[in-house]
Amino acid sequence: MSDNYIIKTENLTRKFGDLVAVDGLNLEIGQGEIFGLVGPDGAGKTTTIRMLAAIMDPTEGQATVAGYDTMKQAEAIKHRIGYMAQQFNLYADLSVQENLDFFADIFGVRGRERKERITQLLNFARLAEFTNRRAAHLSGGMKKKLALACSLIHRPEILYLDEPTTGVDPVSRREFWDILSDLHIEGVTILVSTPYMDEAERCSRIGLIYRGQIIVCDTPDRVKGLVEGELIEVRPVAEDRGVGLIRRAEATITSLPGVLEVQTYGDLLHIFVDNAAQRAPQLRAALAAQSIQAEDLRQTHARMEEAFISLIRRQQEEQARTEKSPGGES
């Protein structure tokens, strides 16, 4: 795939004053990939996408998109990409049809091609029945689909989607992703940022971004495989269902031999251990000694969410160590 990268960045960096929003990114995205940029709030996802959309210049480093330099050949890039920004704005007072017409005007899509394209997009986005409805009266999921259709009016070969389904119900999110799969099959390269782990799982590769740096970049399966140990899930239950129960259970378990990491999910604990079969009875016994029952205890597989939390935690510990050590960077 080495020469087939449609997006390539070298040391791509963006500073805002002292803040390094994107820090030395080296990304290579192949033609036809669905690449997920996954990271918490403020990680640098939007800033990265803006630079790749050639609407913001890096302060250091460079990027090429479809072979064009984002700083020197911004116009060429703008015609090849579709960009659904995080705050993508439809015109609320315009109908579905009028919004599509508006974006067709912007991109100079005219005549028969425009008519055909809009009909196709309306079908594709499952909006054909709603052409006359004003955007303001569409459901959240329909708004997102219309925004996607508007981003596709000029047949871009590359599509950037910045948190396209945030705030949308799960059924609509699934439908939106079915549409993305259709685009993927058509050969469109998709760069999508998302805070949702189930969406990360649907990407061909993901880059986990944290504090402006990509901490891991690989297929979802390999990223999940990076978490050490075996996973046990348990629901701690006690007579005194107090607020402190989950914390008390966590503290009890964290100090046990063979326990690598403990994560909390609501009233569940996810415990990474060296050997699940060996440690499960020990966990149960240690909790029982604190008058806590280990309900629904089972061995399970790490999902993207556990991997993500674990990898970020590791990164935080590493950064804390570097900041503390006298020779380390500040």
Ligand SMILES: Nc1ncnc2c1ncn2[C@@H]1O[C@H](COP(=O)(O)OP(=O)(O)OP(=O)(O)O)[C@@H](O)[C@H]1O
């Ligand atoms: N124009 C700007 N001026 C100053 N700081 C900015 C600007 N844009 C972004 N930042 C800062 O850069 C960092 C990265 O922001 P960015 O919007 O890229 O993150 P994000 O991963 O998209 O976050 P979110 O998930 O909340 O959308 C944040 O600390 C943000 O406050």
Ligand SMILES: [Mg+2]
């Ligand atoms: Mg953002």
